[in-house]
Amino acid sequence: MRDELTHAVEDYLKTIYDLSLTHGRASTTQIAEVLEIAPASVTGMIKRLSTTRPPLVEYIKHRGVILTPEGERVALEIIRHHRLLELFLYETLGYSWDKVDAEADRLEHVISEEFEARIAEALGDPTHDPHGDPIPDKNLLMPSHAKLSLREMRPDQCGTIQRVRDNDPDLLRYLSEQGIVPQAHFIVTGYTPFDNNITILVDGQPKAVVLGPRITRQIFVEQENG
Amino acid sequence: MRDELTHAVEDYLKTIYDLSLTHGRASTTQIAEVLEIAPASVTGMIKRLSTTRPPLVEYIKHRGVILTPEGERVALEIIRHHRLLELFLYETLGYSWDKVDAEADRLEHVISEEFEARIAEALGDPTHDPHGDPIPDKNLLMPSHAKLSLREMRPDQCGTIQRVRDNDPDLLRYLSEQGIVPQAHFIVTGYTPFDNNITILVDGQPKAVVLGPRITRQIFVEQENG
DNA sequence: GACAAAATTTAGGCTAGCCTAAATAAGGAT
DNA sequence: ATCCTTATTTAGGCTAGCCTAAATTTTGTC
Ligand SMILES: [Mn+2]
Ligand SMILES: [Mn+2]
Ligand SMILES: [Mn+2]
Ligand SMILES: [Mn+2]
Numbered sequence: 001m002r003d004e005l006t007h008a009v010e011d012y013l014k015t016i017y018d019l020s021l022t023h024g025r026a027s028t029t030q031i032a033e034v035l036e037i038a039p040a041s042v043t044g045m046i047k048r049l050s051t052t053r054p055p056l057v058e059y060i061k062h063r064g065v066i067l068t069p070e071g072e073r074v075a076l077e078i079i080r081h082h083r084l085l086e087l088f089l090y091e092t093l094g095y096s097w098d099k100v101d102a103e104a105d106r107l108e109h110v111i112s113e114e115f116e117a118r119i120a121e122a123l124g125d126p127t128h129d130p131h132g133d134p135i136p137d138k139n140l141l142m143p144s145h146a147k148l149s150l151r152e153m154r155p156d157q158c159g160t161i162q163r164v165r166d167n168d169p170d171l172l173r174y175l176s177e178q179g180i181v182p183q184a185h186f187i188v189t190g191y192t193p194f195d196n197n198i199t200i201l202v203d204g205q206p207k208a209v210v211l212g213p214r215i216t217r218q219i220f221v222e223q224e225n226g
Numbered sequence: 227m228r229d230e231l232t233h234a235v236e237d238y239l240k241t242i243y244d245l246s247l248t249h250g251r252a253s254t255t256q257i258a259e260v261l262e263i264a265p266a267s268v269t270g271m272i273k274r275l276s277t278t279r280p281p282l283v284e285y286i287k288h289r290g291v292i293l294t295p296e297g298e299r300v301a302l303e304i305i306r307h308h309r310l311l312e313l314f315l316y317e318t319l320g321y322s323w324d325k326v327d328a329e330a331d332r333l334e335h336v337i338s339e340e341f342e343a344r345i346a347e348a349l350g351d352p353t354h355d356p357h358g359d360p361i362p363d364k365n366l367l368m369p370s371h372a373k374l375s376l377r378e379m380r381p382d383q384c385g386t387i388q389r390v391r392d393n394d395p396d397l398l399r400y401l402s403e404q405g406i407v408p409q410a411h412f413i414v415t416g417y418t419p420f421d422n423n424i425t426i427l428v429d430g431q432p433k434a435v436v437l438g439p440r441i442t443r444q445i446f447v448e449q450e451n452g
Numbered sequence: 453g454a455c456a457a458a459a460t461t462t463a464g465g466c467t468a469g470c471c472t473a474a475a476t477a478a479g480g481a482t
Numbered sequence: 483a484t485c486c487t488t489a490t491t492t493a494g495g496c497t498a499g500c501c502t503a504a505a506t507t508t509t510g511t512c
Contacts, residue, residue: 008469028490041470043491048468062477062490092318093344106336112329118319234499254460267500269461274498288460288507 007109010078011035012045013056016067017075027064076140081108081116083129083136086166088119090130097130097176098169131172132163132182132220148223150198151216158187158224165218179205180219233335236304237261238271239282242293243301253290302366307334307342309355309362312392314345316356323356323407324398357398358389358408358446374449376424377442384413384450391444405431406445 005013015034019026028046032039049071050059056071067075085104089095095103120126120138127135127143134143146162153159161184164175175181179202189208190199196213211219231239241260245252254272258265275297276285282297293301311330315321321329346352346364353361353369360369372388379385387410390401401407405428415434416425422439437445 006468029488037469038471039490040472040492045469047491064490089341093341093348095340095344099340103338103341107333110332110336114321114325115315115319115329118321122319232498255458263499264501265460266462266502271499273461290460 005074008045009049009056010074010109012042012049013067013071013075014078014082016057016065017072017079020066025064025066030064073140076136076142078108080136080140081111083133084116084119084123084126085111086129086131086133087123087126087135091123092119096173097166097181098172100130101166101169128163128182129166130182131166132161133166146220146222148221149217150200150211150219150221151196151213153188153198153221153223154191155188158185159221160185160224161219162222163220168218171215171218175215175219178202178209180209186221231300234271235275235282236300236335237331238268238275239293239297239301240304240308242283242291243298243305246292251290251292256290299366302362302368304334306362306366307337309359310342310345310349310352311337312355312357313349313352313361317349318345322399323392323402324395326356327392327395354389354408355392356408357392358387359392372446372448374447375443376426376437376445376447377422377439379414379424379447379449380417381414384411385447386411386450387445388448389446394444397441397444401441401445404428404435406435412447 012031012035015031016026019030019034023030028039028042031046032042035042046057046059046065049056050065054070055068056074057065057067059065082104085107086100089100089103090097125137127137128145129135132145134145136142150161161180161182163182164172164180166172180186180200185203186200188198189201190210191197196216197210198216199208199210201208238257238261241257242252245256245260249256254265254268257272258268261268272283272285272291275282276291280296281294282300283291283293285291308330311333312326315326315329316323351363353363354371355361358371360371362368376387387406387408389408390398390406392398406412406426411429412426414424415427416436417423422442423436424442425434425436427434
């Protein structure tokens with residue numbers, strides 16, 4: 001069906017997919033920041049993506065882009081590769097969870113459908129990667145996932161960690177040292193306004209931890225009704 | 227030490243290494259054939275490879291190229307990636323031996339040194355890939371390997387299959403159907419001059435097989451003194 | 453040793469993807 | 483509504499890698 005797309009194109013589509021989830025439409029500058037390239041270069045690329053047949057994005061000048069159904073299909077395919085690879089590196093090869101993202105970022109573009117199928121099977125058709133990110137299934141259907149960020153929680157509320165943004169290796173190492181990993185259960189023991197610090201006590205950990213908003217914004221949880 | 231080389235450069239160096247083993251110096255046309263690109267393009271690339279610092283090939287106009295020590299180091303690094311990957315795909319992911327080459331050809335350029343180290347360890351620091359090709363060790367030292375081709379053998383001589391060229395998936399499937407795989411023991415039962423057909427009986431196989439020179443040239447064996 | 457065939461190089465051109473600098477459009481404050 | 487800032491696009495340029503067609507060198511044959 002789809003002929004070969006370049007690695008660059010695949011990375012653009014993956015990035016646009018991610019940005020659309022939180023911001024609706026992806027702007028030139030946002031894409032440029034994530035991909036660490038000049039905004040002018042992004043303009044050139046999204047023009048191309050919007051004029052392929054079929055178009056991969058819908059582009060309105062000065063208004064940014066959204067993915068077309070075909071663009072989304074490609075993005076989900078790459079995201080499936082990426083997250084399956086992360087889990088494979090973590091589970092099968094013993095990588096630490098802060099190193100899998102960088103490796104998967106390159107591998108995602110070169111593995112075949114057979115490779116994808118074989119690691120999916122070896123891992124038992126998993127639904128979530130090591131950071132709790134949902135893995136689209138074979139038909140590219142995305143499992144539901146927590147959207148409540150830890151920043152919104154308040155004292156005496158409790159829940160489980162579901163998902164942690166995976167782009168910052170140092171943060172990931174820090175968090176796992178504190179026991180803040182998917183499935184960990186915690187209770188909020190403190191909140192300070194103005195600086196928006198949140199203190200949580202994670203089950204099985206000796207001490208509570210204070211987390212600033214730059215961190216809590218990156219953590220998604222499932223709240224328990226209690 | 228070495229900064230990033232492109233996939234294309236790595237494939238050139240790997241190809242030149244291979245060609246040098248059998249032909250001494252690699253010619254423009256030979257490289258072009260293996261890589262399936264126009265000879266004119268090869269000329270352009272080998273000029274570049276010969277003028278990098280340090281140079282990766284030694285180029286004499288109209289006389290082809292040989293690898294410099296640095297070029298050979300890079301080639302061996304990629305060949306180690308390739309062959310470790312082939313074995314990993316074969317052993318760990320259950321690929322058939324005719325499909326591993328194509329997949330490894332892409333993966334070899336993107337895996338990190340950590341990935342290399344982890345699969346090497348998982349496989350027990352192997353010395354040979356699924357086709358019997360030698361895998362350079364961590365220090366890029368190439369294990370010794372059989373250089374006697376099956377084509378040179380004659381009736382009543384026997385030996386074991388050591389190595390089969392891996393570039394033709396159809397041939398690989400055919401050979402494994404006949405039990406012609408590394409470590410298989412066989413005896414030569416026939417030879418016909420002019421057409422250079424060789425008949426061998428492989429241990430454990432019901433019938434002898436006649437193999438033409440196009441095939442026997444691709445198979446390397448260890449002869450048994452008998 | 454001349455000459456044709458084969459191998460190789462040169463010349464000119466193309467696409468993908470990036471860049472910087474300059475021009476323009478959008479949005480917010482007054 | 484105007485001004486200013488910020489976002490975006492346009493213009494022009496660069497490298498990597500490929501291509502074809504034409505020129506040139508090498509080589510094998512007589
Ligand atoms: Mn990527
Ligand atoms: Mn992840
Ligand atoms: Mn390759
Ligand atoms: Mn092989």
